Structure formats: C-alpha cells, structure tokens
Amino acid sequence: MLPExxxxxxxxxxxxxxxxxxVTTDCxxxxxxxxxxxxxxxxxxLLAGIDVAARVFxxxxxxxxxxxxxxxxxxxxxxxxxxxxxxxxxxxxxxxRTALNFLQRLSGIASATGAYVRAVAGTxxxxxxxxxxxxxxxxxxxxxxxxxxxxxHRMSLSDMILVKxxxxxxxxxxxxxxxxxxxxxxxxxxxxxxxxxxDQAKSAVEGGATMIMLDNMDAKDMRRVxxxxxxxxxxxxxxxxxxxRVGEAARLxxxxxxxxxxxxxxxxxxxxxxxxx
Numbered sequence: 001m002l003p004e005x006x007x008x009x010x011x012x013x014x015x016x017x018x019x020x021x022x023v024t025t026d027c028x029x030x031x032x033x034x035x036x037x038x039x040x041x042x043x044x045x046l047l048a049g050i051d052v053a054a055r056v057f058x059x060x061x062x063x064x065x066x067x068x069x070x071x072x073x074x075x076x077x078x079x080x081x082x083x084x085x086x087x088x089x090x091x092x093x094x095x096x097r098t099a100l101n102f103l104q105r106l107s108g109i110a111s112a113t114g115a116y117v118r119a120v121a122g123t124x125x126x127x128x129x130x131x132x133x134x135x136x137x138x139x140x141x142x143x144x145x146x147x148x149x150x151x152x153h154r155m156s157l158s159d160m161i162l163v164k165x166x167x168x169x170x171x172x173x174x175x176x177x178x179x180x181x182x183x184x185x186x187x188x189x190x191x192x193x194x195x196x197x198x199d200q201a202k203s204a205v206e207g208g209a210t211m212i213m214l215d216n217m218d219a220k221d222m223r224r225v226x227x228x229x230x231x232x233x234x235x236x237x238x239x240x241x242x243x244x245r246v247g248e249a250a251r252l253x254x255x256x257x258x259x260x261x262x263x264x265x266x267x268x269x270x271x272x273x274x275x276x277x
Contacts, residue, residue: 002051003139010052010059012136013098025093035089035275037096039082039103042270046114048072048147049106050083052140053099061091073110073147082271089275096273106144107269113148113262116246120257125250128153128236128258141263153258160190163204165215168193174200178207192236201225205233213258215239219248226253 039053047070054066064087070076082103085092116127127150133141142152154160163177171177174193181191192211193204198221204212212229214222216239229235236256237249246257 002055003143005136005139006052006055007059009136009140010056010098010102013101014056014059014095017098018094022090022094025090029090029093031090033089034087035092036084036086037092037273037275038084039100040272040274041076041078041080041082042272044078045076045107045111045269046148047074047076047082047107047269048110048144049103049140052106053083053103056099056102057085057087057091057095060095061088063087064091064095073149075114076107084276085273092273092275100271100273102140104268104271105266106140106147107271108266109141109144109263110148111269112266113145113150115243116257116259116262117149119243119247120250123247123250125246125254126151126256127246127262128256129262130258130260131156132260132264134263145262148262150262151256160192161185162213163191163193163209165194165196168200174203175207178204178209182208194238195225197221198224198228201228205229209233211236213238214254219252222249222252222254 050068050072054068057064057066064085066083066085068083070082076082113127120127129142129145129150129152142155145152161181163181168174168177171180190211191209192213193209194213194215195201195204196215201212211234213236214225222237226235234255236258237254238258241249241257241259249257
C-alpha cells in the first residue's frame with residue numbers, strides 16, 4: 001500500500017511537468033506508437049519507490065504495463081534492471097521524469113539510511129529519522145527510511161511530547177516545562193526531553209520524562225548520562241551524528257540515534273530509463 005497522500009503528490013508533480021502536455025513528444029512520436037523501456041540502476045544502493053513509479057505511469061496512461069523486477073528495501077547492483085515498462089511510447093515519455101524523480105530520491109534516502117544502519121551493526125542502537133523532510137513529502141520520505149532499515153521518529157508535532165531547548169528556555173527550566181506537560185498533556189503520549197547536561201538529564205527522568213534526547217553531547221558526557229540512566233528510559237543521541245560518528249555513539253549504549261541528514265542531505269540514487277524498442 002502506498003503512503004497516504006502519494007496520489008496527490010504524483011498529480012501535483014505531473015501537473016507541474018505537463019501543464020499543457022509534452023509538446024516535444026506530441027510532435028515527434030506518432031499516435032499509436034508502442035514501445036518498451038527499462039529502469040536500470042547506475043549505482044549500487046537500496047531501492048525505495050518502485051510502486052510509486054508504477055503509479056506515475058498508471059496516472060498518465062493506464063494502458064502502460066509496469067513490471068517490477070525487484071522490491072523496495074532490496075539491495076540493487078550497478079547495471080541491474082529494476083523494472084520494465086511497455087505500452088504507448090508517448091505515455092512512457094510523459095511519465096519518465098516524474099517516475100524517476102520519485103524513484104531516485106526515495107532510493108537515495110533508503111541507501112543513505114542503510115549506510116547508517118550498517119555503521120551501528122552489532123549494537124542495540126537504532127537509526128531514527130527527523131522532521132527535516134521535504135515539505136509535502138514526509139510520509140514518502142519516512143517510508144524510504146524504513147526501507148533502508150531505519151525507524152521513524154514522530155511523523156508530526158501532534159504525535160508525541162518533545163520538549164526541546166526552546167521550550168525549556170521559554171518555561172525557564174526542565175522542571176517547569178515538565179510540570180506544565182503533566183498539567184496539560186493528553187494521556188498516553190510519549191514525553192521526551194532534549195537535554196544538554198547530566199543535570200538536565202536527571203531533572204528530566206526524575207520529572208517523569210519517558211525518553212531523553214542527548215543534544216550535541218560529546219562522548220564523555222553521553223557516557224556519563226547513559227551510565228546514570230541505567231536503562232530506566234530510552235536514550236536518544238542527536239546533533240552532528242555523521243556517518244563517521246554514529247558507531248562511536250552506538251557503542252556508548254544509546255538506544256537511538258537521530259540523523260537529519262537522512263532526509264535533508266542524501267544523494268539521489270542514479271537510475272535511468274532507457275528505451276528498448
């Protein structure tokens with residue numbers, strides 16, 4: 001099943017790319033011409049978005065047959081054929097760029113996530129995404145994170161309580177922020193607090209937080225907090241978590257590591273669509 005809102009995004013993308021049709025294809029390709037084409041990976045990575053690409057062709061022309069040869073979440077090799085399409089040549093050309101835009105971007109996110117997941121292999125740490133997503137694309141981009149082996153953090157501001165540094169600054173302290181949360185928060189929500197020191201971590205846990213986020217802490221401070229928490233609540237590390245740094249953070253014993261780069265600094269996976277006749 002496609003993530004909620006996918007059809008709306010596809011329709012917006014097609015309206016953007018085909019506001020008055022494809023004038024080049026309409027001039028060059030004869031009516032009724034049929035053809036075949038193949039999606040091919042030009043680099044190795046993890047696949048995400050193959051069903052989204054299929055839906056693009058369906059929205060352009062339901063007569064196009066889309067035959068996926070692999071599945072989302074699978075590793076793909078350079079030169080591997082990922083899918084084949086067959087049908088009206090004009091429709092294939094009109095859907096090509098939009099389908100590739102979705103497939104390349106989502107596969108890029110999955111591939112980046114997979115690299116971080118591999119970097120923490122052998123530890124208990126899980127890789128989390130953030131809300132640093134392309135506006136309108138959040139459901140799809142978080143889907144791609146899952147295909148890369150990552151875990152979704154909150155989908156929106158409505159999903160959980162996350163008391164960040166600005167909330168603490170406005171409230172005056174961690175203790176006061178949590179007092180206000182206890183007074184007003186709906187029952188059953190996770191309450192996470194962003195902390196920058198051991199003292200703040202103690203205030204958060206003792207004040208009722210059910211999870212804490214260690215914001216931009218160095219290894220020494222993270223180790224101290226993890227030792228003090230001693231498994232009472234899950235601990236998330238965040239801030240500057242590069243591919244080179246996540247392994248060290250994971251070995252310190254944190255439960256989660258959040259990485260904004262998964263959805264804001266990834267490189268799209270190189271995929272082409274080439275006609276076969």
